[in-house]
Amino acid sequence: MTGPARRIQRIYLTLTLGNTLAASFIWGINTLFLLDAGLSNLEAFAANAFFTAGMVLFEVPTGVIADGWGRRVSFLLGTVTLAVSTYLYYLLWQFSSPFWMWAVVSVLLGLGFTFFSGAVEAWLVDALRFSGYEGGLEAVLGRGQMVQGIAMLAGSVAGGVIAQATNLGVPFLLRVGVLLAMFVVAFWLMRDVGFTPERSSHPLRATRAVLSASIENGLKNPPVRYVMLAAPFGAGVGIYVFYALQPYLLELFGDPRAYSVAGLAAAMVAGSQVLGGWLAPRVRRLVHKRTTVLILSSIVGAVILVALGFTRVFWVALVLLALWALVASAGTPVRQAYLNDMIASKQRATVLSFDSLMGSTGGVVVQPLLGRSADVYGYAASLAIGGVVELIAVPFLLASRRQRPRADEYSDSGSAPSPSQ
Template sequence: MVQVSDVNQDARKIQRVYLTLTLGNTIAASFIWGINTLFLLDAGLSNLEAFAANAFFTAGMVLFEVPTGVIADGWGRRVSFLLGTVTLAASTYLYFVMWQISAPFWMWAVVSVLLGLGFTFFSGAVEAWLVDALRFSGYEGGLESVLGRGQMVQGVAMLLGSVAGGVIAQASNLGVPFILRVAVLAAMFGVAFALMHDVGFSPERSTHPLRATRAVLSASIDDGLKNPPVRYVMLAAPFSAGVGIYVFYALQPFLLDLFGDPRAYSIAGLAAAIVAGSQILGGWLAPHARTLFHKRTSVLILGGLVGAVILLILGFTRNFWLALALLALWGVVGSAATPVRQAYINDMIPSKQRATVLSFDSLMGSSGGVVIQPLLGRGADLYGYPASLAVAGVIELIAVPFLLASRKQGAAADTAITTETAPDTDSLP
């Protein structure tokens, strides 16, 4: 364990702010996660159009990940977070309006891109803020434990938000959870404005923004795609992350079909809640799983293989309760590997380009969603959701060779050992 000191009091304060922002943001976002696909179908979209709308969302993330990462590195991570709350709240409200008027597909496509923009302000910026602030404070513990703890809080928030969203939608209508998201995001703007300050990082605001953008982007490519162990992890992301996005949203109508009641919105919320519970358990397991393996990539490779097999089995499952159990296991496996992956990448990139490189990594994952979501959505239209889930498992396997290639580079971060191998419960808020 890390010894208590004045410096580590600062580290605990930073973690509390990080966990508070994670809690509020995830609750806001997850109000609609359990019913989003049902919401789009209720608005008159087909399966293909619904997942195409989601694909436009991920396309928005692809388009704006690097520019918003540059904003975070050039203007500050706090500024990026505040812009994210405003953008996401506005675009969510537009979703609600379009549902009311049964808007044509092109409008859903445009606003979905704006939703993606909102999330890109958060991706990379919050994680970069946390890592730099912790290192500035003298924190000597493992990143897996802090990031795993954040994932546990995220899981709790997702559990609360997704269940509440499903129950509220069933008691009222599918639009109310979207209004609740807007309200919570407005509150989070105030919280971040008061508590989130850039620590251990000084934004470099250039009088020549285009020149600064090119400089940051060039350095980010040098430390990202041109860095072999980082590059191969990024190249695996389109397959693993793209499949994960599709599966999460496809499980809503898939489970409703198995349950036999297309209007049981609380069941869709339950599916998201089980994934949330899996995140809690996976976040707790992450630092412990790290101690079982000499290399971080071992955790990532095993997680990819097991996750793919579970999806293949899920594609042939016709029992509702068995499907729920497989869903929970799939969530735990992926959640346990996520903090390990985050720690692995963060230990290989410098502070000045951290937010941009992390945003570029997120961009790679989102790019997979742009292609995979409509492809598998069309497959669901033609052959049903079970077949599309089985195909998703096959696609996820493609990520494994890239992870093996990263492992072969022998990066020091792969075997990094810290003074802390398990969560420090004293740091919890």
């Protein structure tokens, strides 16, 4: 790796560390926070569904902003939007606000995250290529996931412990503070390298042009399309499982106010992310095709969720949770690298945002349905049902594999394949 490439990687890891730390302060206690505010299980997961609905609504528009106005601009807008909407969430909890207010602010939270999705990853890939980096993306993206895991480990444990020592609202205020600090860091460190934003005096015309090109490079590109179509099932179930595990584990533990246990669950996911990020490039070298990793990850993850549905022992559930997170984490950098090697630079952020949109769409539908199943049948049954839903992604991944794209066989050595191939 060249000197400029190392600098790009350091900036990427710094931004990833700060953003994940900020977000993870509430990940271990978010569902408990919503329930403490007086929402039912259905309403709590419906609020999460409105959050993902916000991501669905704004993914492509914010992706267009990243491609048309710059990935740095998109990141800065994201920090401000997410800080403001998080503080509004805190106020809703303070005043025990009605559900419709939670729904509105959840949509704004989704908007905040869409400024990051696609933009940061697109910034990294284009800057690395411009700086002369020709290796596989799994290694760098895997390091990013390891940093995410470390930040999540620290943030989720701290959030759970702080919530237990103070109250459930304090971790949300901590998130606001770190996000504002990240605005300052990104303002000084982040520059668009290897990519020139094409700002237009006709924003609607420019939006249509970028969106049209993105569809051409995304949904109309068969191997990319099938990976995107698999996203609603894997991502939708993953979002639900992460948040449902908090009350589920507390139920198994026997103490509904043991918030540190909920933080421990998120911390175990974080630790699995670290190990998964380290394993990703190594697992990739063991198989001939990237899609092999993706397919096996979906199948094994689904089986583990079904097993979780039949578990009544707290420590066994924790072990299964760690295995589920490890399998998912090892597959994530491989999936990211597979997509990026099939996408052209000019539409990279928008196409990646569209992919995130597809995953969020699954969250909009899957979360309230599984949340309702938790109300009727219990959390354990809802996890098993989630495992069955995740298996629906497998046929789409097989369809992508059958297109035989060069990116499927790309290894850590050599130059990157052309996105057009």
